[in-house]
Amino acid sequence: MVVPLPYVLGLSVALFALGAIGVLIRRNILIILMCLEMMLNAVNLAFIAFADHFKAVDGQMFVFFVLTVAAAEVAVGLALVVAIFRQRATVYVDDLNILKW
Amino acid sequence: MELIFFGLAALALISGVLVVFQTHPLRSALWLIVNFFAVAGIYLLLHAEFIAAIQIIVYAGAIMVLFLFVIMLLNLREPEAPTKTPYSAQKVAGFMASVAAAFFIAYGLSRVQLAPGPAAVPGLGNTESIAKLLFTDYLLPFEVTSVLLLVAIVGAVVLSKKKLQ
Numbered sequence: 159m160v161v162p163l164p165y166v167l168g169l170s171v172a173l174f175a176l177g178a179i180g181v182l183i184r185r186n187i188l189i190i191l192m193c194l195e196m197m198l199n200a201v202n203l204a205f206i207a208f209a210d211h212f213k214a215v216d217g218q219m220f221v222f223f224v225l226t227v228a229a230a231e232v233a234v235g236l237a238l239v240v241a242i243f244r245q246r247a248t249v250y251v252d253d254l255n256i257l258k259w
Numbered sequence: 260m261e262l263i264f265f266g267l268a269a270l271a272l273i274s275g276v277l278v279v280f281q282t283h284p285l286r287s288a289l290w291l292i293v294n295f296f297a298v299a300g301i302y303l304l305l306h307a308e309f310i311a312a313i314q315i316i317v318y319a320g321a322i323m324v325l326f327l328f329v330i331m332l333l334n335l336r337e338p339e340a341p342t343k344t345p346y347s348a349q350k351v352a353g354f355m356a357s358v359a360a361a362f363f364i365a366y367g368l369s370r371v372q373l374a375p376g377p378a379a380v381p382g383l384g385n386t387e388s389i390a391k392l393l394f395t396d397y398l399l400p401f402e403v404t405s406v407l408l409l410v411a412i413v414g415a416v417v418l419s420k421k422k423l424q
Contacts, residue, residue, distance in 0.1 A: 160260070161260060161261060161264045161301075161304050161305060162261075163373070164368075164369075165261075165264065165268070166264075166301070166305065167368055168365065169268045169271065169272070169301070171361050171364050171365050171368070172272060172275075172361065173271060173272070173275055173298075174361065174364070175357050175358060175360065175361030176272070176275045176276065176278075176279060177275070177279075178356075178357035178360060178361075179279060179353065179354055179357040179358075180278065180279035182350070182353025182354070182356065182357060183279075183350040183353045183354060184279070186284055188284040188287075188288075188326065188329065188330060188335075189278075189279075189281075189284050189287050191326070192278060192284075192287055192288060192291050192326065193278065193279060195291065195318070195322065196275060196278060196291065196294065199294070199295065199298055199318070202298075202310075202314075203298060203301065203302075206301075206302055206305050206307045206310060207305060209305075209307065209384070210305040210306050210307070210376075210383075210384075211373070211376045212376050212377070213376055213377045213378075213379065213380045213383055215383065215384060215388050215389055215392050216392070216396075218307055218309070218310050218384055218389060219389070219392055219393060219397050219400075221307075221310050222310070222313070222389070222393070223400060223404060225313060225314075225317055225318070226404045226407065226408065227407065228318075228322070229317060229321065229322060229408075229411075230407055230408055230410070230411035231411075232322050232325055232326070233325065233411045233412070233414075233415045234411055234414045234415055234418070236325055236326070236329045236415075237414065237415040237418035237419050238418055239329060239333075240329060240332065240333070240418075240419060241418050241419065243333050249284075249333060249335065
């Protein structure tokens, strides 16, 4: 009744890369935030895998804190998206080039 | 056991790909919920019952409701307009960089010589063991987390005020 550690870590790396691809190539800021959530989730998966391998609950503690940070990040991030949409009427990051030199 | 893992892993990867390559954010959000459920199933296989429950309640419940709420609030009816340059150098570079980073991480992980873990501990990852650790060794981080959430609440309220100075 055990899943080998390398399989779980491989899945974690794949999900992380998928999230990174989404963050880097998408234009919609909402989808970028969702892909960020997916990356955090992949890291959580690695923590859980190591916690199971070493039979220590400490890894699950870290998942707990990462989850809290993710919730706070989404709350502030979505508030920013709504504020930007009210000012500029866009959710596409390539329209937000006011700081571009 | 491994068969269940492979099924859930395939579900997580397929739904992850669909999250990244959907044109409408609403569909992305719905596929992301599927992804979170699949990962929660893998947490169950790895003896993390409490975290699996929290994952479904907080991620698939609260965070995704927040996302869907904002998508509906912004009223993004039409799908994303195609860009003038669908395969710009930036996108190709981003794709390559992500894949390269994944290979670097995988290579680094494959070099690690891990000692075989200790024998199975009964009750690992249930609510009791997590609560015991959370309120003893990790009490200070737990309290700092509450401050972080307070800051997030204040930030969200200030940002969603009518007039931003």
